[in-house]
Amino acid sequence: MPTAPLIAYAHVSKSFAGTAAVDDVSLEVNQGELLAIVGGSGSGKTTLLRLATRLVEADSGRITVEGEDVRALDPVRLRRRIGYVFQSGGLFPHFSVADNIGITPRLLGAGPAEISARVDELLELVRLDGALHRDRLPRELSGGQQQRVGVARALAAKPHIVLMDEPFGALDPLTRDALGDDYRALHRRLRLTTLMITHDMTEALLLADRVAVMHAGRLLAVAAPAQLADSDDPYVMELLRTPRRRIERLTTLLPGDGAA
Amino acid sequence: MSIFADPRLSEATAHLPDYLGNHVRLSVAALALGLLVSLPLAIAARKRPLLRGVLLSFASIVQTVPGLALLALFFPLLLAVASLTLKWFGFEFSAFGFLPAMLALALYSMLPVLRNTITGLNGVDPAILEAAQGVGMTPRQSLFMVELPLALPVIMAGIRTSAVWVIGTATLSTPIGQTSLGNYIFAGLQTQNWVLVVYGCVAAALLAIVVDQLLALIEVGLRRRSRLRTALGGIGIAALVAATLIPSLARPGASYVVGAKTFAEQYVLSALIAQRLQAAGLSASTRQGLGSNVIFEALASNEIDVYVDYSGTLWANQFHHADILPREQLLAELKTVLGRQNITLFGELGFENAYALVMPRKRAEALGIRSIADLAAHAPLLSIAGDYEFFARPEWAGLRKAYGLAFRAQRQMQSDFMYAAVASGEVDVIAGYTSDGLIAKYDLVVLDDPKHAIPPYDAVLLLAPTRAHDEALQAALRPLLGRIDIAAMREANLRASGSNAESSPASVARWLWDKINR
Numbered sequence: 001m002p003t004a005p006l007i008a009y010a011h012v013s014k015s016f017a018g019t020a021a022v023d024d025v026s027l028e029v030n031q032g033e034l035l036a037i038v039g040g041s042g043s044g045k046t047t048l049l050r051l052a053t054r055l056v057e058a059d060s061g062r063i064t065v066e067g068e069d070v071r072a073l074d075p076v077r078l079r080r081r082i083g084y085v086f087q088s089g090g091l092f093p094h095f096s097v098a099d100n101i102g103i104t105p106r107l108l109g110a111g112p113a114e115i116s117a118r119v120d121e122l123l124e125l126v127r128l129d130g131a132l133h134r135d136r137l138p139r140e141l142s143g144g145q146q147q148r149v150g151v152a153r154a155l156a157a158k159p160h161i162v163l164m165d166e167p168f169g170a171l172d173p174l175t176r177d178a179l180g181d182d183y184r185a186l187h188r189r190l191r192l193t194t195l196m197i198t199h200d201m202t203e204a205l206l207l208a209d210r211v212a213v214m215h216a217g218r219l220l221a222v223a224a225p226a227q228l229a230d231s232d233d234p235y236v237m238e239l240l241r242t243p244r245r246r247i248e249r250l251t252t253l254l255p256g257d258g259a260a
Numbered sequence: 261m262s263i264f265a266d267p268r269l270s271e272a273t274a275h276l277p278d279y280l281g282n283h284v285r286l287s288v289a290a291l292a293l294g295l296l297v298s299l300p301l302a303i304a305a306r307k308r309p310l311l312r313g314v315l316l317s318f319a320s321i322v323q324t325v326p327g328l329a330l331l332a333l334f335f336p337l338l339l340a341v342a343s344l345t346l347k348w349f350g351f352e353f354s355a356f357g358f359l360p361a362m363l364a365l366a367l368y369s370m371l372p373v374l375r376n377t378i379t380g381l382n383g384v385d386p387a388i389l390e391a392a393q394g395v396g397m398t399p400r401q402s403l404f405m406v407e408l409p410l411a412l413p414v415i416m417a418g419i420r421t422s423a424v425w426v427i428g429t430a431t432l433s434t435p436i437g438q439t440s441l442g443n444y445i446f447a448g449l450q451t452q453n454w455v456l457v458v459y460g461c462v463a464a465a466l467l468a469i470v471v472d473q474l475l476a477l478i479e480v481g482l483r484r485r486s487r488l489r490t491a492l493g494g495i496g497i498a499a500l501v502a503a504t505l506i507p508s509l510a511r512p513g514a515s516y517v518v519g520a521k522t523f524a525e526q527y528v529l530s531a532l533i534a535q536r537l538q539a540a541g542l543s544a545s546t547r548q549g550l551g552s553n554v555i556f557e558a559l560a561s562n563e564i565d566v567y568v569d570y571s572g573t574l575w576a577n578q579f580h581h582a583d584i585l586p587r588e589q590l591l592a593e594l595k596t597v598l599g600r601q602n603i604t605l606f607g608e609l610g611f612e613n614a615y616a617l618v619m620p621r622k623r624a625e626a627l628g629i630r631s632i633a634d635l636a637a638h639a640p641l642l643s644i645a646g647d648y649e650f651f652a653r654p655e656w657a658g659l660r661k662a663y664g665l666a667f668r669a670q671r672q673m674q675s676d677f678m679y680a681a682v683a684s685g686e687v688d689v690i691a692g693y694t695s696d697g698l699i700a701k702y703d704l705v706v707l708d709d710p711k712h713a714i715p716p717y718d719a720v721l722l723l724a725p726t727r728a729h730d731e732a733l734q735a736a737l738r739p740l741l742g743r744i745d746i747a748a749m750r751e752a753n754l755r756a757s758g759s760n761a762e763s764s765p766a767s768v769a770r771w772l773w774d775k776i777n778r
Binding site for chain 2: 053055076077079080084086087088090091092093094103104107108153157
């Protein structure tokens with residue numbers, strides 16, 4: 001059983017210009033867990049993620065990371081110890097792949113040799129050919145490769161926690177599937193704690209240990225995929241309808257071996 | 261004769277190291293100062309809309325001030341500041357030449373750099389900014405590692421625009437005493453030497469193109485992360501600056517500086533004075549094309565050593581007297597007031613260059629006009645033209661008052677074009693100069709001034725305070741005193757207004773020296 005939560009939100013609220021983006025949310029992410037937050041655009045899921053690294057500041061409530069209240073921490077140091085994978089990469093276009101990956105260790109004061117070794121290690125980890133890719137600029141890579149670099153960059157300073165903001169949203173389904181699986185494996189192997197945002201319920205169900213559903217700034221449900229169906233919230237049921245319908249249609253379209 | 265064999269061309273080229281060197285040093289210093297101020301301001305303003313608005317409006321307003329006016333304004337401004345520092349801190353600095361020119365040009369260079377830096381920084385993708393924050397960069401690290409590098413192409417484009425503007429506008433720093441490629445243009449305009457004008461324009465344009473291309477090389481190098489190109493561009497700029505520094509370091513500074521105002525007669529006389537000094541074994545150079553007030557202040561602060569002024573001009577403009585004294589009394593009075601500033605009125609050259617109302621002889625005879633008093637009756641139907649100064653001068657106010665003159669229209673023109681304008685009937689009367697050779701050439705007549713409303717304008721030699729007891733200088737100048745009569749000066753001026761190879765101020769000065777020694 002997991003011990004103390006690595007990230008904990010307690011009654012957290014945040015408004016922008018009078019509109020509540022996050023409304024009294026309490027959520028705990030346990031050590032080693034991969035928790036996916038699902039919601040439509042404007043649901044407040046990205047704000048919730050940003051609150052954890054103080055990219056935005058909460059109006060009220062308390063957020064702790066590894067047991068420490070984030071308000072007591074220097075935001076820059078806080079961010080350097082948390083991996084962050086941005087929507088569609090967020091790579092620095094004027095940095096080579098190696099420079100992008102090595103940025104957080106560099107900010108932390110690591111030497112060039114150490115950084116170089118770490119970059120090689122990470123390229124291998126995210127399954128990119130180092131010799132081929134390390135000196136390239138981001139624009140010379142495919143979308144999937146860019147996002148692999150994004151993951152490598154997030155992991156470079158050996159964080160315990162990784163935050164992912166719709167990391168695979170802009171990718172084609174095949175790449176997305178492969179990358180999702182690869183990340184899931186990494187998450188387990190490196191004993192990471194991951195909080196991931198997605199608007200795709202199917203992806204959340206397939207990858208996450210637990211799924212949190214947000215709508216209009218409120219947290220409607222948090223449960224393991226198998227238990228999510230027990231929710232009687234209409235919005236959660238609505239979200240689950242799409243994957244269900246797909247399964248039904250797929251089973252008729254692609255009959256399994258058992259039927260033969 | 262091929263244009264390349266024209267002696268004016270080789271004469272112009274002889275000045276090139278000096279003019280170009282000064283021009284490059286001025287432009288580089290102004291641009292560097294401009295960048296030093298604009299870049300931090302732009303960075304500070306990028307997230308402060310109020311400051312940004314104020315800065316950009318200020319820079320835009322500066323840009324709408326004509327370059328010549330901006331440069332001219334910095335002279336009295338610095339003069340005032342210099343007198344304050346003298347009073348408060350016991351030191352003063354030169355408000356003449358380099359400093360006002362550099363400050364005005366630096367101000368002029370700000371707009372493109374400010375605008376492009378702000379635009380470039382604000383144009384960085386917000387997602388990239390968030391990523392910079394997210395990976396743990398401090399605002400400073402984000403600025404230097406991400407925002408500035410990404411905005412660099414836009415910033416460099418602004419710097420290139422600035423550089424071209426500054427190099428072009430620097431040609432206007434000649435009247436405030438800073439040598440530049442503008443010396444060719446101003447000298448050429450005043451003496452109708454079009455070869456010089458074109459030479460100056462082409463030289464300034466070539467310099468601007470070369471600098472622009474070197475900066476473009478740096479820009480491309482930075483954008484493509486090509487160290488070779490960046491280094492080549494940087495080396496090119498450094499080489500250009502070094503090349504213009506070497507000749508001026510190697511050449512010993514001239515010990516005497518002869519000033520000249522902005523018209524042909526002054527160019528000739530300053531050349532004549534410089535030649536006399538050189539003949540006496542003194543080293544001398546000229547600073548030409550200086551504005552009336554600038555040249556007097558420059559002499560008073562020992563920036564130049566000697567120049568020719570006119571008694572009436574000093575009396576009315578420099579000392580603001582409205583009354584008009586008889587000739588001898590005026591000179592005596594001037595001597596006293598100049599002496600209070602330690603300026604020596606060394607003596608008269610022997611001719612007078614007064615303002616005079618001039619019109620075509622035939623027209624004057626047809627209308628029965630002989631004097632300004634006769635003219636007054638016809639004035640409401642006539643138009644008058646004067647140089648850029650005339651209508652603002654107290655003599656004009658005095659003339660109008662004395663004779664009740666009211667013209668149908670008044671126009672300002674370049675003095676050398678006035679005579680042709682009045683001869684062709686473009687205007688009816690001009691405020692010309694009595695020593696101008698064009699009066700005879702176009703068969704014009706100088707109208708009498710029976711009420712003596714126009715003060716006497718004896719050409720006088722003025723010496724700077726430090727030269728008050730300089731025997732070598734005074735001995736070299738003494739042979740000029742009382743020797744140049746109005747006929748000789750008119751002919752010299754006529755020669756200088758020609759556009760052949762013998763019409764350069766130096767050639768005319770040699771001719772004039774031969775003439776008065778015959």
